[in-house]
Amino acid sequence: MLASKQIESLFLEEESYPSLIKYMGSKSKIMGFVMEGINEVYRGGAICDLFSGSASLSGAIGQQCLVHSNDIQNYSSVLANTYNLAYLESGVPTSTELIEQAQIIVKKHKKSLGINISYDQKFSIEKFNEYEEIQRNILNKQFKRDWHLFVKNYSGTWWSAEQCLWIDAIREVAEQYKNKPYYPVILSSLMFAMAYSSQGTGHYAQFRDAKTESSFSDILIYRKRSIVAYFGRKYNEIVEWLPTYKPTFKHKFTALDFKSCLDKFQGGLVYADPPYCFVHYSRFYHALETLVLYDYPTLQVQKGKVVKGRYREERHQSPFCIKTKVKGAFEDLFLGIKNSNSALVMSYSNTGMISINEVESIAARIFKNRKIDILKTDHKHMTLGRQKDRHRNVKECLFLVSQE
Numbered sequence: 001m002l003a004s005k006q007i008e009s010l011f012l013e014e015e016s017y018p019s020l021i022k023y024m025g026s027k028s029k030i031m032g033f034v035m036e037g038i039n040e041v042y043r044g045g046a047i048c049d050l051f052s053g054s055a056s057l058s059g060a061i062g063q064q065c066l067v068h069s070n071d072i073q074n075y076s077s078v079l080a081n082t083y084n085l086a087y088l089e090s091g092v093p094t095s096t097e098l099i100e101q102a103q104i105i106v107k108k109h110k111k112s113l114g115i116n117i118s119y120d121q122k123f124s125i126e127k128f129n130e131y132e133e134i135q136r137n138i139l140n141k142q143f144k145r146d147w148h149l150f151v152k153n154y155s156g157t158w159w160s161a162e163q164c165l166w167i168d169a170i171r172e173v174a175e176q177y178k179n180k181p182y183y184p185v186i187l188s189s190l191m192f193a194m195a196y197s198s199q200g201t202g203h204y205a206q207f208r209d210a211k212t213e214s215s216f217s218d219i220l221i222y223r224k225r226s227i228v229a230y231f232g233r234k235y236n237e238i239v240e241w242l243p244t245y246k247p248t249f250k251h252k253f254t255a256l257d258f259k260s261c262l263d264k265f266q267g268g269l270v271y272a273d274p275p276y277c278f279v280h281y282s283r284f285y286h287a288l289e290t291l292v293l294y295d296y297p298t299l300q301v302q303k304g305k306v307v308k309g310r311y312r313e314e315r316h317q318s319p320f321c322i323k324t325k326v327k328g329a330f331e332d333l334f335l336g337i338k339n340s341n342s343a344l345v346m347s348y349s350n351t352g353m354i355s356i357n358e359v360e361s362i363a364a365r366i367f368k369n370r371k372i373d374i375l376k377t378d379h380k381h382m383t384l385g386r387q388k389d390r391h392r393n394v395k396e397c398l399f400l401v402s403q404e
């Protein structure tokens, strides 16, 4: 990481930062392109990352200027906190210390759960599915103790019951460090471990069933993965990267709707990276939101049954993902930018909910006398399925609108 800088720089460079989660639409792979756009119109002041998602922009520039990171999903603030609020303080626990504390909790509860499956043995698909069913029965069990949310909600879905026990245990241990500057590091490392041991396809919309030999052997790979190993590795990597001093800039972190966030932001530059397509982030990443809030949410029900994806009942529906609302959403976005007197850099692609031309004409109508430029680059989008079509070629665009 760069040494502490006291002075705000007008030319921003991409810094290196640890990656934390797999995220649809993350700009980490094209951060150079985003920075090129930002440097075209940035004239100093704070930068608002209005739809911060995996907080990649915070990681890339947080040492050089004040960043206001915002996203409607709460997990995004935790990720941004990891990049821009966390620092090393004396007494920071090692990964081994955290894991040892979690191990005590897991040992205590594993017995009472009555599940002891070794995924290292040879399995037939039938036997494997029998074990899956036994674990899914836990979803109907009532618990009297605290810190059982993942075991109760997700055993035998994206994770095995034992992986869920570890997620709950590490989450419980994390809470002891709630007021410490490295608290978000523990949660982010756990999000990383959850992502790399999940049997889903890079998100949490649907878990897979072992219906064929090939899906069975693929799911088995993830059932064998150790939450602890992934957690420990990422935690060590982040701790190594963290500064030993309190961050220089007074960065801001909010979990607001973009319109409310823009009401509070003045001057500077807004980087807007709204959703491009019809899938709601609140559906794809509900398990991360639940990990962070740990609020035992009511699950969405359809025809009297909890839906397979086990989504939170109360979840955000973004107007950028809804055909009848997307134009209005862009109008609101541009009006908010105009009223906040900020420059704008906005990402969108030629496969978005509305065409680049339509977005351009809304921008031209609202920004009237302001200069609007569009930068384009070729990019491969992850399709987030483990099928043949894993990447799709698209044109990534940056709309650049200078300050008045």
Ligand SMILES: C[S@@+](CC[C@H](N)C(=O)[O-])C[C@H]1O[C@@H](n2cnc3c(N)ncnc32)[C@H](O)[C@@H]1O
Binding pocket: 023, 024, 025, 026, 027, 028, 050, 051, 052, 053, 054, 055, 056, 057, 070, 071, 072, 073, 076, 256, 257, 258, 259, 273, 274, 275, 276, 281, 282, 318, 319, 320
């Ligand atoms: C394309 S992603 C952003 C990716 C991010 N730039 C990155 O590099 O990870 C879009 C984000 O917009 C957020 N979002 C959707 N609707 C929103 C709204 N109404 N207000 C604020 N954030 C919203 C989603 O939660 C999602 O994280």
